[in-house]
Amino acid sequence: MNSDSLLVAKGISKGFPGVKALSNVDFSLRKGEIHSLMGENGAGKSTLIKVLTGILKKDQGQIYLENSLISPASAEEAKRLGISTVYQEVNLCENLSVAENIYIGREPKKNGRIDWKEMYRKAEVLLKEKLNIEIDVKRTLSSYSTAIQQMTAIAKAVDTSSGVLILDEPTSSLDKSEVQKLFEVMKNLKSRGMGIIFVSHFLDQVFEISDRITVLRNGQLIGEYQTSLLTRNELVSKMIGKEWIEPLLSQKKHAANISKKNFLMVKGLEKKGSMNPVHLSIKKGEVLGLAGLLGSGRTETAKLLFGIDASDNGTLVIENEKIHSMNPKLAIEKGLGFCPEDRKTEGIVGELTIRENMMLALQSKRGIFNYIPLKEQKKIAEKYIKLLNIKTPDMEEKIENLSGGNQQKVILSRWLATNPSLLIMDEPTRGVDIGSKLEIRKLILDLAAEGVSILFISAELEEVAACCDRVIVLRDRYQIGQLEGEKISVKNILELISEGAGVVESVHD
Amino acid sequence: MSQFMIRYTQSKLFWPFAALVLLLLINFFTIPGFFHITIKNGHLFGSLIDIMNRVIPLLVIAIGMTLVIAKEGIDISVGSILAITAAAAASLLEVAPLPYAILFALVIGLICGLWNGILIAYLKIQPMIATLILMTVGRGIAQLITGGQILTINNKAYEYIGKGFLLGFPFAIYIGLAVFCIVLIVKKKTALGLFLESIGSNKTSSHFAGIRPEKMILIVYIISGICSAIAGILVSSNVSSADANNAGLWIELDAILAVVIGGTSMRGGRFYLGGTLIGALFIQTLSTTIYSIGIRPEMTMVVKAIVVIAVCLMQSGEFRKLIRQSSFKKKVNEA
Amino acid sequence: MKKISHRINENNIIIIATLFLIVLLYGYGSLSFTGFLSMQVFLNLFIDNAYLIIIATGMAFVIITGGIDLSVASFVAFVSIITASLLEHGLHAYLVILLTLLLGIIFGAGQGYLIFRFQLHPWIVTLAGMFLARGLCYLISTESVEITDNTFMFLSDYKLYVMGENYISIGVVLSIIFVAAAIYLSKYTSFGRYVYAVGGNVSSARLMGLPVGKTTIMVYTLSGFSSALGGFVFTVYMQSGYALHLMGMEMDAIAACVIGGILLTGGAGYLIGPVLGVLSMGMIQTIIMFQGTLSSWWTKIVVGFLLFLFILLQRLIVIRRGKKRMHSIADLHTDSASTKQHASIS
Structure with missing residues (x-):
């Protein structure tokens, strides 16, 4: 073990029912270094962090802090040992002042009463010295921007931590200058000998700030690399990996079926703070892919199209009709359908049955008083249970009780029942067993052949390459390029993602 | 056998129904003549008829409340709306014919519901807080209408609604049944039930599926307002007067209790109109039982308090966990 | 001296509005009715509402954590009747007072535990x-x-003279002490700050390692205690115990909190607020009494209307806060200078 190693984890394994979230992962953090933890969704980053901070109990493995074995049983205990964490969502109380947020629970006291003056003074000194920020610490946290709130959380973490600071996606809601500011703070802390674990989806930032990078994929350690010796391209392919060769590749796309007419056209649609202007069009019967890493703006684009998030700029045209203000109900009326990424909280209605879940979109399209008779409902449900091979004893089973893949098929049925012209599918195959995965992909191709347009979003690039007629590549919430026909390949998409930095700057700034 | 038992005991309606049956059994053994029904002048009389007659205002309000709670809301202004509509109907009866008075009361109920709905749907005020306003102001408005007095009603046709008999049964029972059936039909024959349960269970998913919560909120509070108006007519015609202070006092609490006993969760989602019916009957039977057994009627409130907590504890996941743990420990110890 | 505009912010705007309302009502009353301006009329506001001040202040703690306590009015009635009947049975007055206060604590703690x-x-x-x-x-x-107990008669008749002929009751003294203690508790003790943290964001409070459970149980205990104390003050004031005392008073207490700027969504408000809320409601009652021709139910309507206005005001503040947050996130990507009016990152 290295003498300057601060936090070392060896052979960490953690399983959840049905999933092996981490298997035999090693990780080491040195004093005075910034160490990035990289990986796509489900790679095991957050599980590893939760194990290190005592929120989750590991199944196997050891954790050493400054060469002594530790096994924190709670976040509290980890904090006491000197491991502090700042999460993406600021876990502070907005209604309290900045100073109070830093010191609540350990307020400076004089004669048994809280010494506010001392608290303010200490907070000011802390922010000034450690973070180089000067703000009015008496104001409530809610009166400050997210960046300052983040800084407050970091100040709190730094003040209670002795050596290890974990920053879990701290930059996702910060702008460029604020990110720079954060990096300065990180460098300052690093020079004081602190070890920082940095988690971010932004490649540029990772390359700019970190000394070393550890990559995880599907709960496995892929490797630990010196940042200076790694190229973007290498990093991205390590994160995404080479999946098994598609049995589906044999199933060719039906490019011939694509109509010349645009079904939907978007010009400069944007929502400030979540997605930069998007330009795209989808023809009838076309499968359009949106590719990019997590956090690149895939889901945000889909939500803008479906009217879940209101856009602040740009135009949306569906079949030559300009839509001024989109909302889900209108989207459904216009023939759109949307399978959301987060199936559990945005897709299924857990308490309702399979049949009822399937009816929701069609029923809201028809209106509240135009009730679909039970007989028809049963017929529709039966049809899709058979068509999509949904495994359930009964259509009156609660959807909660189904497996992930079958739940996804029910959500797909919900939209298929509305007979959509454009189906937006956000990660329809994630968390789904391989059998269902293949079935869903086949369904996409079949639908396209019938003339339905598909907007297909997936983190698995092989899947995108296999299914799509055209692929739009996103990065860091910018649309950076497009691939068509023969040019669509995992390699080309990867190249665009990792080397498109220049494009973004020149086109959109 | 055990499969069969599990199936039935897991049904949401099983426990409230069992409790009601148990209560009736207690009455059967302790109160002679509890199930005795006599016929006088072609009208049925007896404790059971009495319970059925008295429960109607509560039932009607609880039905409205069921829909509101299914949508994760609550309406604590129902008692005040009842008082306002009772006062409105009674005062209009002095100058206008019966149909106008009834229509007027219903419209007032609708307006009250609309007011609550707008505050909740469009101003996004929490349901408890929004309906608190009308709850506070309502009784004042009712007194304004009655001029601070208890208005007596001298209209035989109006009194028939709450006191009359039809085919041997009290007329109010028919109204209660009608409201129950109408709402049941609306639930079964429109998408209202589906949408309410969907929003109450998962707001985000419902929104993504194109269901607009604002419209549903308006609808349920309007229904609740109209139900309260019907209850207002029933109560005022039954006692031939409109009392701004005491008409429907605390009925909101009984109504919420009836809904919760009936198996509809305060967290929204699935709702059970049949359960609410049983819940309302349970509460009324309880009151009547306490009265008939000879326990001082004052006990009712204490018993209700204990029942509320017991029912809520049964629904609480934490409590179930505790029970399961202790029974598990027992099993371990026995083994 | 700081600019006034700087002093007025969303935390105290409701308090300022309430103060303004009280001045307005008092001014209106003084101009319209002779005798309104008398010191004793003003002091009577406190004497008649001392119990409500105590109860609303206790309730404020509960509301700040994001909860509610509907049991207060019933518990006051309970205290009044148990006091009366125990005294009738010859128990010593001070023992009775102690016992009721203890009952209040147990009752509140029980509710808090269940919650x-x-x-x-x-x-x-x-x-x-x-x-x-x-x-x-x-x-x-x-x-x-x-x-008819002597001690209670004495307490009831006791007049503490302030400024010549004018007097206040024991209840007023108790209520002032209680409010002062509440303000101290909220501002200078850890418990007080936890109350705000829990009301602001429970999950954050839990993640920060604050004792959420203990705080929750404590606020209901405090509210139970304040109902018992308020019950004592009320019993002394009424000289009787009755099961029907103060029907619906819990809504008055809640209204006083709302008008006094305690946000019903939790996490915000000053403990001086409920007093101001009670005073403005009492002022309305006094005006209606002086007016003579208006009936007492107008109080309910006016208070309800005020409640509506203040809830709307609360709502506006929350909306504005949300808008501002959205802006600050949006602006980050366009013009970061404008969002940093308050923050200067050096």
């Missing part, structure tokens, strides 16, 4: 508490019971 331990809805639990307390009243006596 926290089993995650029950505070409205439901305290509703049951309301039933229970009222039911127990009826069990003790359905009649009004006069209090």
Whole structure:
């Protein structure tokens, strides 16, 4: 073990029912270094962090802090040992002042009463010295921007931590200058000998700030690399990996079926703070892919199209009709359908049955008083249970009780029942067993052949390459390029993602 | 056998129904003549008829409340709306014919519901807080209408609604049944039930599926307002007067209790109109039982308090966990 | 001196509005009615509402954590009747007072325990508490019971003279002490700050390692205690115990909190607020009394209308806060200078 190693984890394994979230992962953090933890969704980053901070109990493995074995049983205990964490969502109380947020629970006291003056003074000194920020610490946290709130959380973490600071996606809601500011703070802390674990989806930032990078994929350690010796391209392919060769590749796309007419056209649609202007069009019967890493703006684009998030700029045209203000109900009326990424909280209605879940979109399209008779409902449900091979004893089973893949098929049925012209599918195959995965992909191709347009979003690039007629590549919430026909390949998409930095700057700034 | 038992005991309606049956059994053994029904002048009389007659205002309000709670809301202004509509109907009866008075009361109920709905749907005020306003102001408005007095009603046709008999049964029972059936039909024959349960269970998913919560909120509070108006007519015609202070006092609490006993969760989602019916009957039977057994009627409130907590504890996941743990420990110890 | 505009912010705007309202009402009353301006009329506001001030202040703690306590009015009635009947049975007055205060603490702690331990809805639990307390009243006596105990008579008749002929009661003194203690508690003790943290964001409070459970149980205990103390003050004031005392007063207490700027969504408000809320409601009552021709139910309507206005005001503040946050996130990507009016990152 290295003498300057601060936090070392060896052979960490953690399983959840049905999933092996981490298997035999090693990780080491040195004093005075910034160490990035990289990986796509489900790679095991957050599980590893939760194990290190005592929120989750590991199944196997050891954790050493400054060469002594530790096994924190709670976040509290980890904090006491000197491991502090700042999460993406600021876990502070907005209604309290900045100073109070830093010191609540350990307020400076004089004669048994809280010494506010001392608290303010200490907070000011802390922010000034450690973070180089000067703000009015008496104001409530809610009166400050997210960046300052983040800084407050970091100040709190730094003040209670002795050596290890974990920053879990701290930059996702910060702008460029604020990110720079954060990096300065990180460098300052690093020079004081602190070890920082940095988690971010932004490649540029990772390359700019970190000394070393550890990559995880599907709960496995892929490797630990010196940042200076790694190229973007290498990093991205390590994160995404080479999946098994598609049995589906044999199933060719039906490019011939694509109509010349645009079904939907978007010009400069944007929502400030979540997605930069998007330009795209989808023809009838076309499968359009949106590719990019997590956090690149895939889901945000889909939500803008479906009217879940209101856009602040740009135009949306569906079949030559300009839509001024989109909302889900209108989207459904216009023939759109949307399978959301987060199936559990945005897709299924857990308490309702399979049949009822399937009816929701069609029923809201028809209106509240135009009730679909039970007989028809049963017929529709039966049809899709058979068509999509949904495994359930009964259509009156609660959807909660189904497996992930079958739940996804029910959500797909919900939209298929509305007979959509454009189906937006956000990660329809994630968390789904391989059998269902293949079935869903086949369904996409079949639908396209019938003339339905598909907007297909997936983190698995092989899947995108296999299914799509055209692929739009996103990065860091910018649309950076497009691939068509023969040019669509995992390699080309990867190249665009990792080397498109220049494009973004020149086109959109 | 055990499969069969599990199936039935897991049904949401099983426990409230069992409790009601148990209560009736207690009455059967302790109160002679509890199930005795006599016929006088072609009208049925007896404790059971009495319970059925008295429960109607509560039932009607609880039905409205069921829909509101299914949508994760609550309406604590129902008692005040009842008082306002009772006062409105009674005062209009002095100058206008019966149909106008009834229509007027219903419209007032609708307006009250609309007011609550707008505050909740469009101003996004929490349901408890929004309906608190009308709850506070309502009784004042009712007194304004009655001029601070208890208005007596001298209209035989109006009194028939709450006191009359039809085919041997009290007329109010028919109204209660009608409201129950109408709402049941609306639930079964429109998408209202589906949408309410969907929003109450998962707001985000419902929104993504194109269901607009604002419209549903308006609808349920309007229904609740109209139900309260019907209850207002029933109560005022039954006692031939409109009392701004005491008409429907605390009925909101009984109504919420009836809904919760009936198996509809305060967290929204699935709702059970049949359960609410049983819940309302349970509460009324309880009151009547306490009265008939000879326990001082004052006990009712204490018993209700204990029942509320017991029912809520049964629904609480934490409590179930505790029970399961202790029974598990027992099993371990026995083994 | 700081600019006034700087001093007015969303935290104190409601308090300022309430103060303004009180001045307005007092000014209107003084100009319209002779005798309104008298010192004693003003002091009577405190004498008549001392119990409500105590109860609303206790309730404020509960509301700041994001909860509610509906049992307060029933518990006051319970205290009044149990006091009266125990005195009738010859128990010593001070023992009775001690006993009722203890009962209040146990009652409140029980409610708090049920709410926290089993995650029950505070409205439901305290509703049951309301039933229970009222039911127990009826069990003790359905009649009004006069209090003839000497100590209580003495306490009731005691007049503390301030500024010449004018006087206040023991209850007023108690209520002032209580409010002062509450303000101290909220501002200078860890418990007080935890109350705000829990109301601001429970999950954050938990993640920061604050004792959420203990705080929740404590606020309901405090509210139970304040109901008992308020009950004592009220019993002394009324000189009787009656099961029907103060029907619906819990809504007055809640209204006082709302008008006094305690946000019903929790996490915000000053403990001086409920007093101001009670005073403005009392002022309305006094004006209607002086007016003579208006009936007392106008109080309910006017208070309800005020409640509506203040809830709307609260709502606007929350909306504005949300808008501002959205802006600050949006602006980050366009013009970061404009969002940093308050923050200068050096």
